[in-house]
Amino acid sequence: MKKVTLETIKNARETIKDIINITPVLESTKMSEKTGANVYLKCENLQKTGSFKIRGACNKIANLTDEEKANGVIASSAGNHAQGVALGAKMNGIDATIAMPATAPLAKVKATKGYGAKVVLNGLVYDDAYAKAVEIQKETGATFLHPFDDEYVISGQGTISLEIFEQLNENVDTIVCPIGGGGIIAGVATAAKALNPSVKIVGVQTSNIPSMKESVKNGKVTTAFNANTVADGIAVKTPGNLTFDIIKDLVDEVITVEEDEIYQAMLFLLEYQKVAAEGAGAVSTAAIWSGKYQPKKDENVVCIISGGNVDTNTLYRVIDKGLVKCGRRFSFRTHIENKTGGLSQVTAILNELDANILDANMSKDKSSQGINKLAVEITIETFDHEHIAKIVEALTNAGFEIK
Template sequence: MQKVTLKDIQDAKKTISEIVKKTDILESRKLSDITKANIFYKCENLQKTGSFKVRGACNKIANLTDEEKFHGVIASSAGNHAQGVALGATMNGIDATIVMPSTAPLAKVTATKRYGAKVILEGLVYDDAYAKAVEIQKETGATFLHPFDDKYVIAGQGTIGLEIFEQMDYKVDTILCPIGGGGLISGVAVAAKALNPNVKIIGVQTANIPSMYESIKSGKVTTAFKSTSVADGISVKTVGELTFEIVKDLVDEVILVEEDEIAEGLLFLMENQKVVAEGSGAVTTAALLSGKYKPRSNENIVCIISGGNIDVNTLNKIIGIGLIKSGRLYSFNTNIQDRPGGLAELSKIISGFDGNIIKANLSSIGDIGSLNADMTIETFNHEHIAKIKKAIIDAGFKIKEK
């Protein structure tokens, strides 16, 4: 099995320096106050194509032979590798075909086509698209560009690790990194551990698709899938052989976060950091907000925001989930009297506690004299909800939560 070294990553940095951006590192004062640590963000959502993936894709394409380029390239991707490959291929005059899962956000599909690639949709997750891409590769003889289990791809992603240390003046204690197939964290871990063997590398994966977590737990590459995830960029059922070996040796811990925690992380980034991230880019924030990773006081932590390619409709749904998770929205059903002023009594209680009614639908329930009130209110937090709920119940209403 090929080994990825610090020199490989340093070479990759030279190769792609004219193509990719050196993305900013931003301090998060709000999250630092919450955790009592020093939290920083590496903003790969501001990278060309909106994701770190362009680094590995362009480094891989730059290292193809003339014969491999001649046959064109094919790749499978949840969306971000697709855009990196499409851009890199177009810049080099190479034909590119990308197979993406049918669940890939429309924004990623559209962008990949815009960068000049032919797109084929197949299956629900990355692994389904991968199987189709392998099938097409055998038929056409195109050069397959793996999104994570490849030495040059890993080296390209590892340039993020070099940048983090340079930008932080080597004052880095911990790096929190999203995990899908493992290409990003493998490259970052190789670079970071070579520069400082004591730095902690913490991987964060969605609990819906805990493939790397289960692989580390079992000591071998293990397929894992429970359900689809809002973090489509890390929705990989089976990690790479090469990435697994690197993660097993160099990554200190893999943490799992839930879907509503990811949504809360995404909402936090928008409101407090003024950063739009996709689900996979928000998992590192989710790990801190949920307490899944508990930092030491004054620990210098860099969270990688891996991408920002999120469909607007998906964003709207995730924001709603995040608002509920953080206690900013509360929905319930109750019965009110079918008479003038019946709704006003309930509204008075809610407004008396500074709750803001944003939806109130009334419908007949078949009982003469009663109506069902379907309510959604804006609240400050879970404590605020508890006070409003208690006041409503104390007034004689029965609440059925949704």
Template sequence: MDQVTLNDIKKAQEVIKDVVLRTDMLENVRLSEQTGAKVFYKCENLQRTGSFKIRGACNKIASLTEEEKAHGVIASSAGNHAQGVALGARNAGIKATICMPANAPVSKVAATKSYGAEVVLHGNVYDDAHDKAIEIQAQTGATFLDPFNDKFVIAGQGTIGLEIFEQRNGEVDTVIVPIGGGGIIAGIATALKGLNPNIKIIGVQTCNIPSMKASFENGKVTSAFNDVTIADGIAVKTPGDLTFDIISKNVDEIITVTEEEIAEAILFMLENQKLVSEGAGAVSTAALLSGKYVPKKDEKVVCVVSGGNIDINTLYRIMSVALKKQGRRISIVAELPDVPGSLAKLVSIIAENGANILNITQDKLASGRFTKKQMVEATIETVDFDQINRIKSAFIESGIKVDII
């Protein structure tokens, strides 16, 4: 099995230096205050194509022979590798075909097409798209560019580790990195452990698809899939054997976060750092916010924000989940007598307690148990759970039956 070395990563840095951006390193003051550590963001969401993936893709394309380039390239991706390969292929003047899950964010599909690649949508998760890409590759003879399980790709992603070390002047204790197939953390871990073996590398996955955590614990590559995830960039059911081999040697711990914790992290980053992150890019923040990783006082922690390619409609739904989790939005279903003034009474209680109605619907034509009654549904903007409890108490005192959903 090909191994990736610190020297490979340094060579990759030279190869892609004119293509990729040296992304910002920003302190999140709020997160530093909350944890007592010094927390920094490595902002790969501000990278060209909106994600770190261009690093590995361009390093791999640069390694191809002229004959391989003539046959074009094919890749499978949840969206970010797709854009990196598409842009890299366009710059190299070669044809690119990208297989993506059918439910890939519209913005990622559109961006991939805008770089000139042909897009094939297939399946529900990355692994389905991968199988389709292998099928097409066998028919066309194109070179398959693996998104993570490839020496050149891992070396390209590892350049993030070199930049972290350089930008922090070596003053880094812990780096928290998202894990899907394992390419980014394998590269970063190789780079940083090669520069300083005492730097701690923490991987983060979603609880819904904890494939690398399961592999890490079982000591062998293990598939895992519990449910779909808003962190589509790390929705990989089966990690790579090369990335697993590197991770098992160089990563100190792998933790998982829930979908709600990821949603809350996306909102936190928007409000406190003015950064837009996709679900995969927010898991490192979620690890800290949720307390799944608790740093020591003054520990110098770098959270890798791997990408910012999030669909606006998806972002809207995620924000709703996060706001409800923080007590800043509730949805109610109320059963009222079908008499004049009932709705006004409900609305008054909400207003008197300082909350704001975002939308409201009234159904006076319902049948069954709602005969001579009306059903009202409303979404309410609140400040916190204390305010929600005051509103609930006011409803009870007024004899209004309300369910909060």
């Protein structure tokens, strides 16, 4: 008998209805124009605690026994489950301890503490935090709340699909959803396929940690880790057993996106949709914006923006990388004559080609060009890669060596 069904998801909705927000579904005109499909965003970044995780966490806490509640709860999390558990525990007067990776964004750590939970930092990714949580659980006897491999958690996350189908009057062809440990997509897929068996479910992971993609390919739960990722919310090296069983049966496709593609998606969402998404929340958009997933013409596609808990400093770096990648920011190094007006020829060319100078630094560089030359490093604002190519050509033709 299945542990997660449409019925358990409907029960979860009834349980958490007075706690969560019904998050909006927004049309993305830009992505619709780009793809020819009708692309929508399910904005769980606007959920309480800034992520979908509160759905599953609160459903799980509501189903604990009095004894389990009295023992206090412990959880492991990359950050969003932590906040959901912390808030849910606070609302029920339960002591909570959360193990998080030491690499978790400061904003997530601070928010979790702000909800009254004790935070223990350990390791680089979720799996390291999980190991620490298990260790603490054995010492204290606290009730462990798994972030994804739990029927109540998965059922809570599945309430997202119920909202999507209602908000779009059941006109849903495809749902594109992030995958880390698999909790959100397992719930979303269970509800969506029960409501419409022909709906397509596409999962997205970062290529740096493609654990579920590898698991599906190998037919068994597989550990995979290549490098750290800006998508910390889905940085799970080993997915769940329960989630894998659901995903292998109900998810139609699992694809991966690169870090640069996530940066560009975060920038796109912020600039064109006015949506602040964390890396994990942006991977669904990255899949479409990059062309990794290409919807059919007139298809109704929903991208789940799973969270918006992005650290401000991280967002600043992501914007910079995103602008560079799409050709809207360019930095170069050259040499000018060490005399009055030495820089003016460079700035004149940039001005003529409508490039805005954001930053310029000069220093003597005796080793490579002699005492009569100055090294100058300039960062400019540009329109696109074609614009950059014209600028480089003009400067090169004027005798400047560009690096």
